[in-house]
Amino acid sequence: MVRNDDHELVRRAQKDDKEAFELLVERHKSRVFAVAGGILRNREDVEDVAQQVFLKAYFSLKRFDQRSAFSTWLYKITVNECWDVLRKRKVRPLVFEADLSEEQAQRYRAAEDVQDGTPDISETLEKRQELDRLLECLEERDRLMLVLKEVRGFSVEEIAGILEINGNTVKVRLFRARQKIVERVKRKDAAKA
Amino acid sequence: MKCQEFVDELEGLPVERSGEATLESLSAKLTEAARQHSGKCASCRAGLEDLAAARSVLRRLAGPPPEAGPWFAKRVMGAIAARENEIEEGRNGVWSSVGRLAPRLAAVCAVLLMLGGTWAYEQNRAEQIKQEEMRSSESLFEAPASSPLNDDVMASATEGRP
Numbered sequence: 196m197v198r199n200d201d202h203e204l205v206r207r208a209q210k211d212d213k214e215a216f217e218l219l220v221e222r223h224k225s226r227v228f229a230v231a232g233g234i235l236r237n238r239e240d241v242e243d244v245a246q247q248v249f250l251k252a253y254f255s256l257k258r259f260d261q262r263s264a265f266s267t268w269l270y271k272i273t274v275n276e277c278w279d280v281l282r283k284r285k286v287r288p289l290v291f292e293a294d295l296s297e298e299q300a301q302r303y304r305a306a307e308d309v310q311d312g313t314p315d316i317s318e319t320l321e322k323r324q325e326l327d328r329l330l331e332c333l334e335e336r337d338r339l340m341l342v343l344k345e346v347r348g349f350s351v352e353e354i355a356g357i358l359e360i361n362g363n364t365v366k367v368r369l370f371r372a373r374q375k376i377v378e379r380v381k382r383k384d385a386a387k388a
Numbered sequence: 389m390k391c392q393e394f395v396d397e398l399e400g401l402p403v404e405r406s407g408e409a410t411l412e413s414l415s416a417k418l419t420e421a422a423r424q425h426s427g428k429c430a431s432c433r434a435g436l437e438d439l440a441a442a443r444s445v446l447r448r449l450a451g452p453p454p455e456a457g458p459w460f461a462k463r464v465m466g467a468i469a470a471r472e473n474e475i476e477e478g479r480n481g482v483w484s485s486v487g488r489l490a491p492r493l494a495a496v497c498a499v500l501l502m503l504g505g506t507w508a509y510e511q512n513r514a515e516q517i518k519q520e521e522m523r524s525s526e527s528l529f530e531a532p533a534s535s536p537l538n539d540d541v542m543a544s545a546t547e548g549r550p
Contacts, residue, residue: 213465220461225453232454241454249464250471326449345443346450348403366399370435373442380445 201265209256216256220249223269226347230270230357233342234277234335236327244280248273267356274339274357329376337372344369389425394432397422398439409443411436 201222207215227248231241251272252259259268330338336358343349343357351369355362401417403409414436415423426433457463 213468216468217461217465220464224456224460228456229453238454242456242460245456245460246464246467250467253468254471322449322451326446329445329449341442341446342450344399345403345439345446347453351399366395369399370395370438373435373438376445377438377441380441 202261205256205259205261205265208253209259216253219252219265223266224249226266227269227273229347229349230273230343231277233339233347234274235280236323240280244273244276248276251276263356267353270353270357271359278335329379332375332379333372337368340365340369341372341376345373389421391425391429391432394422394425394429395435398432398435401439403443404447409440409447411440414440414443 201219204215204219204222208219224245227245228241231244231248235241235244248269252269259265330341333341340354340358343354344351349357351362351365355365358365397418401414404413415426418426418436426436
């Protein structure tokens with residue numbers, strides 16, 4: 196019986212089995228999108244990066260020795276690729292609507308519309324901008340940890356693997372990051388009141 | 389329970405797939421020992437409250453993650469095939485250009501060989517002429533080989549006679 200787990204699929208893909216690699220893409224695309232979406236906010240960028248990640252993975256698969264999980268290796272490529280995009284552009288990672296050109300903003304709204312069918316797009320955008328402002332007080336790495344952990348449901352071990360840091364460091368940083376944003380929310384609410 | 393153990397348990401709490409993360413819902417997922425600890429330890433209690441508040445606000449604001457389109461995997465495989473073709477063409481390109489240029493390369497080599505050969509022949513010939521000229525000029529000015537004097541011959545012939 197053919198075991199279709201990652202290990203087996205990777206082994207087959209390393210022997211130029213394209214179907215096996217396509218199965219790996221299908222299996223991991225959602226989480227690659229989630230990781231990239233935690234760093235980049237522009238949907239087009241996320242899609243481009245995700246495609247680039249799988250291309251890189253395919254062409255370096257023969258060098259992957261399977262000592263770590265394929266998913267961890269893939270997410271690590273994703274994070275590096277996203278940071279590369281940001282470094283090349285030398286812009287802040289979070290894109291507000293005001294930063295977009297009219298054409299981009301329209302496409303962004305259209306993409307949102309198609310994506311979740313929400314009737315009130317401006318509300319979605321507002322929420323997103325609020326989230327971006329809320330997370331601005333955190334370092335890039337802490338922001339990524341927080342989004343991956345508390346929104347996308349990644350485990351501490353997975354995050355530690357992706358960012359190549361100790362699990363305890365992840366826990367401590369998450370603890371502090373949460374403290375920071377909760378304080379910020381409380382201050383904001385107090386100011387409103 | 390120690391604070392570190394409580395933090396470990398706190399970080400292990402799964403994200404709510406549906407519904408809001410509240411203090412009550414998170415507390416309910418904790419073990420009895422952790423619940424008792426959070427009742428006694430203010431710092432850990434604050435950590436639990438922060439987790440509930442942070443999850444709640446992040447979930448409310450973040451929205452669904454960007455999702456891959458239905459043809460994403462096919463597009464990736466298409467891009468891989470295109471890249472492989474490029475690489476293959478790149479490899480073939482080197483050899484095909486060698487093949488295309490082969491007659492020209494042969495012609496250039498032949499011309500170079502002919503020119504080189506002619507030059508080498510001319511050099512050799514010029515050297516030979518030079519040597520011959522030197523030899524002939526040497527023989528013009530050279531003194532003839534000295535023949536023994538007749539007197540000496542005579543003297544030697546009479547030697548030993550009485």
